[in-house]
Amino acid sequence: MKRITFAALTAVLLLMLAACGGQAAAPDPAAIQEAVDATVAAMPAPEAPAAEAPAAQAGESRLDTILARGNLICGVNGGLAGFSNLEPDGSYSGFDADFCRAVAVALFNDPEAVEFVPLSTQERFTAVQAGTVDVLFRNTTWTLSRDSSVFMDFGPTTFYDGQAIMTTVDLDIAELEGLDAATICVQSGTTTELNLTDQFRARGINFEPLVFEDIDATYTAYNEGSCDAVTSDRSQLVARRTTLADPDAHVILDTVLSKEPLGPAVAQNDSRWSDVVEWTVYATIQAEELGINSANIQEFLESENPEVRRLLGAEGDLGVGVGLDNAFAVNIISSVGNYGEIYNRNLGPDTPFNLERGQNALWTEGGLMYAPPFR
Amino acid sequence: MSQQVATVSHQAPPFWRDLRFLSIAGQVLFVLIVALIAGTLYANVTSGMASLGMNAGYGFMGLAAGFEISQTPIPYNPIDSYWRAFQVGVINTILVSLVGIALATILGIVVGVAQLSTNWLVARLARTYVAIFRNIPLLLQLFFWYFGVFQQLPVVRESIALPGAIYLSSRGLAFPWLEPRLIQQPAGEPTSNVMLWLTVVLASIVVAGAAWYVLKVRQDRTGAQSPRFLIAALIIAASGVLGLMVLQPFVLTVPEFQRFNFQGGQRISIEYAALLLGLTTYTGAFIAEHVRAGIQGIPKGQNEAARAVGLKGGQMMRLVILPQALRIIIPPTTNEYLNLTKNSSLAIAIAYPDLFNVSRTILNQTGQAVSVIGLIMVSYLTISLVTSLLMNLYNRRVRLVER
Incomplete structure (x- = not known):
């Protein structure tokens, strides 16, 4: 001593x-x-x-940190069925969660090498800025201010959405003007909160917001009648309506309040890492365009089509170019599937949500899903 | 090292056993560790922000906020700046804290005294209340009040109508309220008599204070007792009511149900009510314990002496026991006031737009985490320091004067 x-x-x-x-x-x-x-x-x-800098110093990328760590830390919603939802067995399911897995597969060829971190709307950007999560797949809208002054870099849009309003059938409201002086539930820190204010201001009508931080609290309050209507992305309203006490008593108005392109976000100024996220998403879209899915990928591996061969890494060094394995697209498609498979598994006709592909169809089918060339 | 040892005289113990050296070295070590931690944190934050190209500052606070706030005690419009939104938050925090402190104090005194009641039932009830509310986390209690009690009230379309045009629903309590009566002028803006009426009330308070003082001086000199509190209160009430009748500065507006909400009158939202009730009952339980301790801390002899000189029960409490008990009660109660103010930040869980809630929205819309969190911390610190300053001044007044 x-x-x-x-x-x-x-x-x-x-x-x-x-x-x-x-x-x-x-x-x-x-x-x-x-x-x-x-x-x-x-x-x-x-x-x-x-000092341990949370984000990359000049020259070093978050990609190196993730590869050294051996797993991906993915920020998700965690309370939004269809997108990212915590299941009773502790796993995460949903559209966003599957894209997290796709990135993990691209990096490690292991869909399990991902740690999900549920984040509130308030926490999400700070979590990315501080490096608590590597990437955000959290039904987050791409906006100019978030891309610039909030210090995010957005990847390709994975889901084109629009803001809508859900209200009860017995109020008999056809359009936004019918909601003059109503109380409307909304989640804080969302673009929804701002769009709602904009739209009502533009129409010269009033409303009273009831702003919750927690997604469950928002819908509980709506269900209990504390607010006349609730507003969010249409996909979220569809997903949440299925969990309300009596789904048929609620109606989602046709009015589209805003454009809500939802996609991944990473911390600003790290293009090596953002490239990985971007091209993971593009690979799923390109695969669907070429008709490659998890069931038929073995046949395509023998394809002579140069476009297919480049995507699947049989030709060229495209994977190595973004800091991954050349077979990254093969791995993604065989374990997570192409864009269409991910969509249908979580939001498609066989799910309770039954969301039309609409704008989320491939560009070849009149939608907006378009991947730049794999070349 | 050898230089060190050489300076120590032969009789003295070696420096590592020298108590004076050890105590100074310990303090130096402590300062070094604190400085090291602070330096690391600072460097971490600055390098993290630099790598994102972020800079701390408050320029963004002048931009248009763009979001709506549900409860605005001061005029606020979404095109106003973030500063204005922040001010709304600060005022909402003060509004719930001040009322909460007042109610918690009253509740605490009542329950504190009741705990010492000789009535078995009253004492048991008071003790049970303290045991329950002091030992359940506040957040849970807020959820209970908000989701479990207030949201379970009938929906606004099926409001409970109470006598006097008061309506209770899951939107809150709507009740009649006075609004300034506007008098149309032949030229210019319409005016109202509110300021005139306020002047009358203010003048009557001065008169009542003077009357109270004169009677007090008389009692001190001659011993002649008079109901001076009652007289002062009557003067104020009479001139206030008379002013209302003559000047008619207000009109009564009655809440009426429109399509979605009650219009007119005044409304207390369930968010405010739940937060206020939660903070009051929680903090009231702690204050009750301080009051009980304060009263029990007064020697029994004081009681007996007061009775011996012929003081009645109320006088005994007011003139002998309470002034002494206050010395024990005030310091820990100041703590509770500060806690109540800080705990009001839990409002974020139940959608009350307080300082913390609004600031978090600002943080999220601007992405300026360090700046906004700094601002929140400084705001709470300021509110708390002002509270403790006022309480310390009061404490100095009731402190035992030592000569």
Whole structure:
């Protein structure tokens, strides 16, 4: 015990001597004060390079951190059936969750190598800024301010959505004007909150917002009649309507309040990492366009079509170019599936949501899903 | 090192056993560790922000907020700045804290005294209340009040109508309220008599204060007792009511159900009510314990002496016990006031737009985490420091004067 104390004290003394620049520090208060001042003043400078920066320093990418760590940390909603929902067995299901798995497969060829972090609307951007999560697949709308002053970089839109309003059938409301002076439930920190205000202002009508941080609280309040209507992305309203006490008593108005392109977001200024996320999404879209899915991929591996061969890594070094394996697209398609498979599994006709592909169909079928060439 | 040892005289113990040296070295070590941690955190934040190309500052607060707030005690429009939205939040926090402090104090005193009641039932009830509300987390209690009680009220279309045009529903309590009566002027803006009426009330308060003082001086000199509180209150009430009748500064507006909500009158939202009730009952339980401790801390002899000089029950409490008990009660109760104010930030869970709730929205819309969190911290710190300053001044007044 005494030895340890002595060692510790010696270390302190050495530190003090070093700080004083060789000047012998007698236990004299003034000298000690000086030593402390000098140490404090010198502190930030030598510490700065050693500090663990949450995001990448110049030259190094989050990609290296993730590869070294061996798994992907993916920020999701966690409370939105169809997109990312915590299941009773502790796993996450949904459209966004599957895209997290697709990125994990691209990186590690293992759909299990992903850690899901449920985030509230309020927490999500700070979590990406601080590096708590690597990527956000959290039904997040791509906007200019988020791309710039909120310091995000957005990947390709995975789901084209629009804001809508759900209200009860017995109120008999056909359009937005019918909601003058109504109380409307909304989640805080969303584009929804801003669009709602804009649309009502543009129409010169009033409303009273009831702003919740928690998604469940928002719909509980609506269900209990604390608000006359609830607003969010149409897909979310469709998903949430199925969980209400009596789904048939609620109607989603046809009015589209805004464009809501939902997609992945990563921290700004890290193009090596954002490339991986982008091309993972594009690979699923390109696969659907070429008709490749998890069932028939084996046949396509022998294809002579150069476009197919490049996507599947049989030709060229496209995968290595984005810092991945050349077979990354093969891995994604065989374990998670192409865009259409991911969509149908989570939101399609066989699910309770039964959402039309609509704008989310491929560009070849009149939709907006379009991948740049794999070349 | 050798220099060190050489300076120590032969009789003295070696420096590592010298108590004076050890105590100073310990403090230096502590300061070093604190500085190291602070330096690391600072460097971490700055390098993290630099790598994102982010800079801290408050320029963004002047931009248009763009979101609506449900309860705005001061005029607010979505085209106003983030600053204005922030001010709305601050005022909402103060509004719930001040009323909460007042109600919690009343509740605390009543329950605190009741705990010492000789009536078995009253004392048991008071103790049960304290045991329950003090020992359940506040957030849980807020959820209980909000989701479990207030949201279960009938929907607004089926409001419970109470006598006097008061309506209770899951939207809140709507009740009649006074609004300034506008008098159309032949030229210019319509005016109202509200300021005139307020002047009358203010003047009557001054007169009542003077009367109270004169009577007090008389009692001190001659011992002649008079109901001076009652007299002062009557003066204020009489001139206030008379002013209302003559000047008619207000008109009564009655809540009427429109398509969605009650229009006219005044409304207390269930978010405000749940937060206020939760904070009041929770903090009231703690204050009750301080009051009980304060009263029990007064020696029994004081009681007996007061009775011996012929004071009645109420006088005994007011003139002898309470002034002494206050010295024990005030310091820990100040703590409870501060806690109540800080706990009001749980409003975010039940959609009351307080300082924290509004600031979080600002944070999310702007992405300026460090700046906004800093602003929130400074705001709560300011509110808390002002509260404790006022309470310390009051504490100094009731403190035992030592000569």
